[in-house]
Amino acid sequence: MSDLLKIAGHSYRSRLLVGTGKYQDFAQTRAAIDASGAEIVTVAIRRTNIGQTAGEPSLLDFLPPDQFTYLPNTAGCYSADDAVRTLRLARELLDGHKLVKLEVLGDPNTLYPNMIETIAAAKVLVKDGFDVMVYCSDDPIIAKQLEEIGCCAVMPLASLIGSGMGILNPWNLQIIIANAQIPVLVDAGVGTASDAAIAMELGCQGVLMNTAIAAAGDPVRMAGAMKKAVEAGREAFLAGRMPKKLYSASPSSPSAGLISRT
Amino acid sequence: MPKNMQLTINGKPRSFDASNFSVADLVGQLNLEGKRLAIECNGEIVPRSQFAEVHLVDGDKLEIVGAVGGG
Numbered sequence: 607m608s609d610l611l612k613i614a615g616h617s618y619r620s621r622l623l624v625g626t627g628k629y630q631d632f633a634q635t636r637a638a639i640d641a642s643g644a645e646i647v648t649v650a651i652r653r654t655n656i657g658q659t660a661g662e663p664s665l666l667d668f669l670p671p672d673q674f675t676y677l678p679n680t681a682g683c684y685s686a687d688d689a690v691r692t693l694r695l696a697r698e699l700l701d702g703h704k705l706v707k708l709e710v711l712g713d714p715n716t717l718y719p720n721m722i723e724t725i726a727a728a729k730v731l732v733k734d735g736f737d738v739m740v741y742c743s744d745d746p747i748i749a750k751q752l753e754e755i756g757c758c759a760v761m762p763l764a765s766l767i768g769s770g771m772g773i774l775n776p777w778n779l780q781i782i783i784a785n786a787q788i789p790v791l792v793d794a795g796v797g798t799a800s801d802a803a804i805a806m807e808l809g810c811q812g813v814l815m816n817t818a819i820a821a822a823g824d825p826v827r828m829a830g831a832m833k834k835a836v837e838a839g840r841e842a843f844l845a846g847r848m849p850k851k852l853y854s855a856s857p858s859s860p861s862a863g864l865i866s867r868t
Numbered sequence: 869m870p871k872n873m874q875l876t877i878n879g880k881p882r883s884f885d886a887s888n889f890s891v892a893d894l895v896g897q898l899n900l901e902g903k904r905l906a907i908e909c910n911g912e913i914v915p916r917s918q919f920a921e922v923h924l925v926d927g928d929k930l931e932i933v934g935a936v937g938g939g
Contacts, residue, residue: 651935678935
């Protein structure tokens, strides 16, 4: 009974990938991630606070790199050059770690991705030996191009980062999934458990989220809900749903054997 | 050799009372020893294994980064 998520030659039991931002504190981050069951967690690369007290805890103390697969991201990068530079630093930081999340943004208000810069960065990173999971728009042609470049997973948005608007274009996602030979994960836009379940029912290999958990009223509880939703959606996809019909002349109870006055 | 060395670290100028010191010395001076970090000097990554060998010169621009929470 093993239905594993396979990315770049590694297998994972959990199909839920989570971010580590926007939590109250590191303890809450850890509790939510434990409740989510996630094995892959995203982290950002930022300038070290010079002059901070030596004993100050860091994210890595709460999420030891030997217990989780770190997925360093390029959040906040607006050019291919910055993204490549950031991930090279991440590789050095994480002892040669190759699995990365590439995202290059195009607009600070919407956080919509810049796919021209993303493609340019993906080419450099793949050539440089990185395993690139790439955040992208839900354009099927772009998604296919990213696969052809050699990315190990494409991660189209469900809706804009941090919006919680859910899956706005399931049709495009279905086209991307149907055409892809590599895992397709929904990244960004999931707002609640049903959104995650729908993504999985569409045939996504996984879901990546941060704000939906971190900004929930009770993040730890929502993390548990997301775990169940991703599992339920995956099971439903594998089971194969019944066809949709406007109405059905086939009731669930037998038509024969009804009591009668006559 | 200038006695007072000026470096730009994470975008901020800082001066050091030394004319010859390594990346490892800098990490020590900034109380960052033992922390997981990556360092770029003038746009080039300095591998951790070379911290002791790479020496800094006046005007060097350094980026010192770590992992933080993010989505």
